Amino acid sequence: MDSEWTTMSTSILPPPTPVDQEKIRQAVAMILEAVGEDPEREGLKDTPDRVARMYVEIFSGLRQDPREALATRFHVDHDEVVVVKNIPFYSACEHHLLPFYGVAHVAYLPSGGEVTGLSKLARLVEAYARRPQVQERLTNQIADTLEQELAAQGVLIMMEAEHLCMTMRGIQKPGSRTVTVASRGIYRDQADRRNEVLQLMR
Numbered sequence: 001m002d003s004e005w006t007t008m009s010t011s012i013l014p015p016p017t018p019v020d021q022e023k024i025r026q027a028v029a030m031i032l033e034a035v036g037e038d039p040e041r042e043g044l045k046d047t048p049d050r051v052a053r054m055y056v057e058i059f060s061g062l063r064q065d066p067r068e069a070l071a072t073r074f075h076v077d078h079d080e081v082v083v084v085k086n087i088p089f090y091s092a093c094e095h096h097l098l099p100f101y102g103v104a105h106v107a108y109l110p111s112g113g114e115v116t117g118l119s120k121l122a123r124l125v126e127a128y129a130r131r132p133q134v135q136e137r138l139t140n141q142i143a144d145t146l147e148q149e150l151a152a153q154g155v156l157i158m159m160e161a162e163h164l165c166m167t168m169r170g171i172q173k174p175g176s177r178t179v180t181v182a183s184r185g186i187y188r189d190q191a192d193r194r195n196e197v198l199q200l201m202r
């Protein structure tokens with residue numbers, strides 16, 4: 001594990017092995033049995049395989065290096081903030097493996113006019129969201145990678161999400177939204193600059 005690219009004990013680098021779909025199939029059949037279902041019945045017999053393929057998809061970020069999302073860079077005469085708002089994302093809470101989903105607002109202040117493609121900011125969000133996550137870490141990982149890869153003068157990330165583990169089970173508070181913010185550089189150090197960007201995000 002490369003510690004420079006580790007935030008809160010999780011590596012951003014891809015694991016060396018592919019997803020073990022056979023293991024997932026066996027585990028899902030066992031869960032179905034354990035809750036008193038018949039994994040062989042017509043409606044369920046293909047479910048372990050479907051779930052295995054689904055996990056490959058929703059955890060595909062584990063097999064990506066998020067830095068690659070920002071490989072496209074070019075120069076434009078622009079020395080003000082760039083904000084992409086309302087990027088939808090879907091992630092999975094690492095405590096319950098239930099979805100949390102919402103929108104990300106991504107802002108950065110380019111350094112020396114070096115920018116990346118707008119779609120690449122959404123790709124960066126995807127690469128970190130499609131993993132078992134907590135919202136705080138997700139927000140911080142996006143901020144750190146953007147700051148480091150683009151040598152941005154400032155980065156501000158805001159994420160708003162609904163956590164199904166809080167709405168469909170447990171405390172059951174539908175409509176509750178969790179908002180997390182991560183700021184770097186100038187947006188961490190200068191409150192007035194941060195507030196300008198927060199205004200743009202609202």
Ligand SMILES: Nc1nc2c(ncn2[C@@H]2O[C@H](COP(=O)(O)OP(=O)(O)OP(=O)(O)O)[C@@H](O)[C@H]2O)c(=O)[nH]1
Pocket residue numbers: 093094095133134135136163165166170171
């Ligand atoms: N900080 C943070 N907490 C989260 C996130 N997703 C889920 N959680 C919380 O993780 C906690 C896990 O608490 P535990 O007491 O270990 O698990 P639990 O008994 O299922 O908890 P309840 O959800 O309260 O029933 C819960 O409070 C969840 O709301 C997240 O992204 N960030």
Ligand SMILES: [Zn+2]
Pocket residue numbers: 093094095096097098163165166
């Ligand atoms: Zn949860």
